[in-house]
Amino acid sequence: MTGINVEMLLSAFVSVPLLxxxxxxxxxxxRAKHRPMRERESIYECSNCDHVYAFARNRPMxxxxxxxxxxEAVRT
Known part of the structure; x- marks a missing residue:
């Protein structure tokens, strides 16, 4: 009968979730890198000059x- 070593059992419980x-x-x-640029853009509308612009950065302002x-971003 083959015995399971405690070290092997412990390493399996740690390494499988990490893997x-x-x-x-x-x-x-x-998957995130293959999304179209349009989905990654945030659209802004300036409250001062009413200019509409988009940036690919993920910022709230x-x-x-x-x-x-x-x-502030109108649509993210």
């Missing part, structure tokens, strides 16, 4: 390229 987490992280990272006024 699954690593594979999922790589999968979601690759950004400066208007025309007048420099801080604006």
């Amino acid at each position: 699954v987490t690593g594979v999922l992280a790589v999968f979601y990272n690759v 950004d400066r208007c390229p025309r007048c420099g006024h801080l604006n």
Whole structure:
């Protein structure tokens, strides 16, 4: 009869969840890079000069390229 070593059992309980987490992280990272740019953009409308612009950065507020006024994202 083969005995299961305690060290092997402990290493399996630690390494299997770490491996699954690593594979999922790589999968979601690759999937996020293949989304179209339009889905990653945040759209802003300047409350000062009514200029509509979009940036691919994920920020809650950004400066208007025309007048420099801080604006909140209309759509993220």
